[in-house]
Amino acid sequence: MMIKRITIAIMFAVAASVPDPAAADRPPLEDTPIVWFEDDRNSIEQPSVSEPDLTLEYFESSWGRPRERLTDPVRIIRRIGGIFGNDHVPPADNINTLDEVPNSTWFTNRIGLFPMTPEQAASGPGSGETPDTGDTWVVVSAKTEGVTPGFNIRDAKGNVYLLKFDPPGCLCQTSGACVISSRIFHAAGYNVPYDAVVTFEREDIIVGDDVMFDGSDGERPMTEADIDTILSRVDKLPTGEWRALSSKYLDGIPIGPSRWTGRRKDDPNDRIKHENRRELRGLYVLSAWLNHFDVKRHNTLDMFVTEGDRTFVRHHLIDFASTIGAGAKGPNPRYGYEYTFDPKAMIRRTATLGLVEDRWRKRTRDHGFAEVGYWDSDYFKANEFRPTLPNDLFANTTDRDGYWGAKIVGAFSDTHLKAIVEEAQYREPGAAEYVVGILTQNRDIVVRYFFDRVAPLDFFSIVGGEIHFQDLGDRYGVYPGTQPRYRVRCAAVDKNRSADKQSKTQWVELAKTALTLDSGPAAEALAASDASRHPFLSMEFQVNRGEGWSSSVKTYLARDSRRIIAVDR
């Protein structure tokens, strides 16, 4: 009897969690302008500075929150519902009706929605703002602990930069990775600091006044000898110079890292739980592509900024040293492939008695470039990227979120990537080309993975009397050797997406990526229905690349205004 009751309860919950195609989790259709801006820049008081403890974050990320996710009955039911096509979490909360992310203090649409030149992508968030070399750089503080030492310096213009060095024996690895990844994240739409490679000689740096130094003998005034000591731990270029990464201080007042779950409660503009923000869930795709395995909350920074008469919080991603196969403690084949504490991998190894080798163990650096870490595509799988710590955002990434990220990743052309990688100033002949090569290969793997799950038919627009759309799979060239076919069926629908049965048409194949409104299925559906009761036209598109028809992408047209008002995937 008890088993029956439990069965009923599970059946009921699973059934209720499965979205009906026409309804669940979608807003009612409205013939209103598309929302492209999130109103999160209203003036606020400065929030308090948060300094979360890294040790606790390790514990919470590795044990606490994964345990909660694992035992949450709602997630369990949703996962079971996945058999019927449900997502394991509700959709992102900050998307517009076109399934896009509006601009906000977190994200600004760039290469995903706008044409961007390679030069724009390579310029990053600044305008070439490296430390001014007209005068000596004054050290205002020093970082002595950790594997890689560094300085904070002020240049002649008064700008403050963090100078960071590559780990010993890894010259160019982390500095190159920072430059490349910061530009890619910026071009994608995220807020990042301006990172660039600089070189300098010993006489270019002096100690500032009243700078304190926390050495092994306790805190004391810093001396020139301390600079010598720090630089002695850093590899030199053959020219005798030092190579460093300069990271320009962000504008505003730092108020600590962003939360990965929940929201900053003392910021009234921060209303959506972060794990439910599309651009943060979609960060998985870029992180996987770039092997950004250290994508923890401590590598984000909220800045309290002033723009005109407004004061608000802007959210940044920082520190990309652990990307492109590099690592702040040197390259490691496990990074990006397994959590530091990874119960699933441990169970797998135990269950297979060690007979099955870990994929990442096979990784080598046989590319031969000392300036490049473990950077390859042979063992890369888009859905098996694992940062060092389990990430709360990525635990919520759905296929739709992944598709959104993949759309952005695919927008980086080979030319974009070549221009960006040039900024890393690799010295070994062929190293830059190798990095670009793997970037393009892994880009295609990532994009293909998500495009296989969500049909990449996008950017619907009305041109004359036709609905035009782009097949991003075709445009990005991730399905080489295939000849795509498209089909559509139409129906007149009400605001709740319920179709007028009379207006439903059969599937019709399209000769091109366009649908005529004045004839064919669209015209039939419109003619067969009452515009006052069914004021919207639903057009359901699918693509076939030789392996059957894809999932559907539904586009909605307002009959009155003849505008595209929504897209469902």
Add this chain to the structure above:
Amino acid sequence: MKPFAIWFIGRRVGVREPACALALVLTVIFNVAAVTPAWPMAPPALTPAPPDSSGLVSGTGSSYWGMIPAPMDSSTAVFDNRGRKAWEWPLAVPYSAINLVLRGIRVGTAVGVLWVKDWGVWRYVSILPIPQGFTPGVDYSALEGFGLTVSYQNRLGSPNNPFRLRGYYSMEGWQKYTLGFMFNQNGKTNLQVGFGYRLRPKLSFCGIGPNSRGDHESFYEDERAWGGANLRYWIAENTFISFLGAFSSIAARDPDTSADTTTIADIPGGTPPGFEERSDGVMLRFASVYNTAKNLGNPDRGTILGGTIGGFVSTNSADAEFLAYRLEFQKFFPLWHHRRVLAVRAYMNWIDELGDTTVPFQRMFINEMPDQFRGFDESRWRDLGITGITLEYRFPLMAIKPNSGFGIDTIFLADIGQVFDDLDQIKRDNLTQSYGFGFRTYITPNFLGTMEFVWSDEGFQFRLSTRQLFQFSKDVLYQGREETIIH
């Protein structure tokens, strides 16, 4: 489609029609309800946001969706969180209540850690006069209970002249204190000098020989002290010979425990030779060892081959004289993948009594480190000889630093062996077998931790240890490992 599926599945699993109907109706209700709940967009704000000023592309302009104009009221909105669906509440509320407790523990732990940090406790701990070279260790076995080892390593002048002081005390009163010095000369010769004291208040005795019975278990107190020197000379890159001279004294007596403890006098067969006596004597020994296993504690390849011959002369009233032999072979086979290792160890120790003398039972071989049958209590088996094979299959469980091997390995283990007083006694029927699994973590060459779960036909043993059977016999006087020098 879904309501039909619910009805069909429900009926198939034997749910009655009214229940299926209820589930069906509720499903329809909740899915319709899902259409209308709060859509995240609230009315537009009155003050539109300015375009982003940091980038060259500011999120406005001619996009693939058409023109995205500068922000205006109609294209700007406040987004908010989507509420829970109705069906989630009956699950989420009880779960939250249960989870509250666990979360409370987490938060409490977090607050505690932060408090400790804020008060600078770590800093105070770090400035305590704990000398560098201090290493703690925890061991556990059924007889000893939990024990704490503290060792301190430093040097006498030159870094080539290390010394090691070690103390161990367990909950059952087992104690061991050792001091070892090593003097290296030119890297080719070294001299080890070591002293030690060990007290085992309740050591097991089940009789002598491979046919002794486990249910005849009794206990006695074993107290021993030793001191000696060992000169080692490397005759090749991987081979050394050594000469050892050591004095040792071992007393065996009734345990100083409660009256209900079975003592040796209580079991059939009478008291063994040497009981309630002290055996003092000098051992002179020659050994030769070939060793290509480079990583102490965690080798993945290499061979250790060693042979020892020693002579013992009693220096007190017990006139025992004997020759002792030891052969040992260890090999680490790298298997199919990275750090998959089969570690094999075979050994044989035996004593030849000289003349009419009798070897006191406390100098016989017992199953103890490193010749352990891990499915049995330490000292369950005892005789003039012991032989065995130990197998460990090791593979990584958790790879923290895969290149250095630092991490946690899983091991599957088997110990097969027996005691004997004559080579004819070595036969299949007398062999003991232990099987089990465990975990071993390798942090530094001086700190290796193992946790083992082992079964034999006499029961189950759980062990925690910071020592290992393999590579045990290295630097015995320096490390204070008297088990291999008293015979």
